[in-house]
Amino acid sequence: MSLALSRINEAHVRGMRCRQVDADGNCLFRAASVALSGDIDLHEDESAAQLRSDVVAFMHKNRSSFECYVDHFDTYMQKISEENTWGGEPELSAIARLKRRPVHVYKQSGDEYVLYSEYPAGTRAHRNAISLLFDVQHYDALLA
Numbered sequence: 427m428s429l430a431l432s433r434i435n436e437a438h439v440r441g442m443r444c445r446q447v448d449a450d451g452n453c454l455f456r457a458a459s460v461a462l463s464g465d466i467d468l469h470e471d472e473s474a475a476q477l478r479s480d481v482v483a484f485m486h487k488n489r490s491s492f493e494c495y496v497d498h499f500d501t502y503m504q505k506i507s508e509e510n511t512w513g514g515e516p517e518l519s520a521i522a523r524l525k526r527r528p529v530h531v532y533k534q535s536g537d538e539y540v541l542y543s544e545y546p547a548g549t550r551a552h553r554n555a556i557s558l559l560f561d562v563q564h565y566d567a568l569l570a
Contacts, residue, residue, distance in 0.1 A: 444559055445567040451510030452478070453565045454558075458521050458529070460567035461556045475509065481517050482507045484524045492516050512563065519545045521556065530555040532568065 445466045447456035452474050459473035460466070485492045486503060493499040495516050505511055522529040528549035533542035542560060544550055557568035 442557065442568045442570055445569055447566055449564050451512055454513035454517060455481070457558050457565040457567040458556055461558060461569065462525060462527075464569060466569050477521070478507070478509075478513075480524060481513070481520045485516065485520050488520075488523075492520065515543075515545075518543075518558075522546060525556065528552045528555040530557045531560050531565075532557065533560050 443466060445457075445460050447453050447460065447470060455474040455478045456470045459470045459477050460468050462477075463473065482503060485506075489499065496502040506513065506517065518529050518531065522545040529545040530541055530549070530552075531543045531545075532540065541550060544555075549555065559566045559568050
């Protein structure tokens with residue numbers, strides 16, 4: 427379950443632990459739920475489903491902010507509302523806005539992990555960020 431965090435960029439994630447989640451298409455919502463709770467032992471199924479539902483509702487309510495980022499907004503929203511459907515940048519942005527906390531996504535670069543993206547932009551030094559680890563097509567949670 428834990429990742430040797432000596433490989434992770436110390437300037438941003440000093441002392442954090444990785445909490446792996448299932449790679450079943452729900453990983454973004456699972457990882458974000460764990461990161462939001464701060465509980466490494468969280469059984470994330472129910473909270474991930476609720477977060478997905480909340481994100482979909484938020485994106486519908488704020489359609490004008492999101493429809494420019496996806497083709498065929500209504501079709502996209504129908505698909506993203508289904509369990510086991512991958513989330514990506516629009517959902518990361520929605521989570522940050524919905525929870526009023528920045529989302530920081532880290533990615534492996536050689537032997538270390540570095541900040542890959544942040545939602546919204548310019549929140550790099552924010553201590554209350556929801557931290558996620560991204561690897562190819564999968565998200566895990568990073569916890570303090």
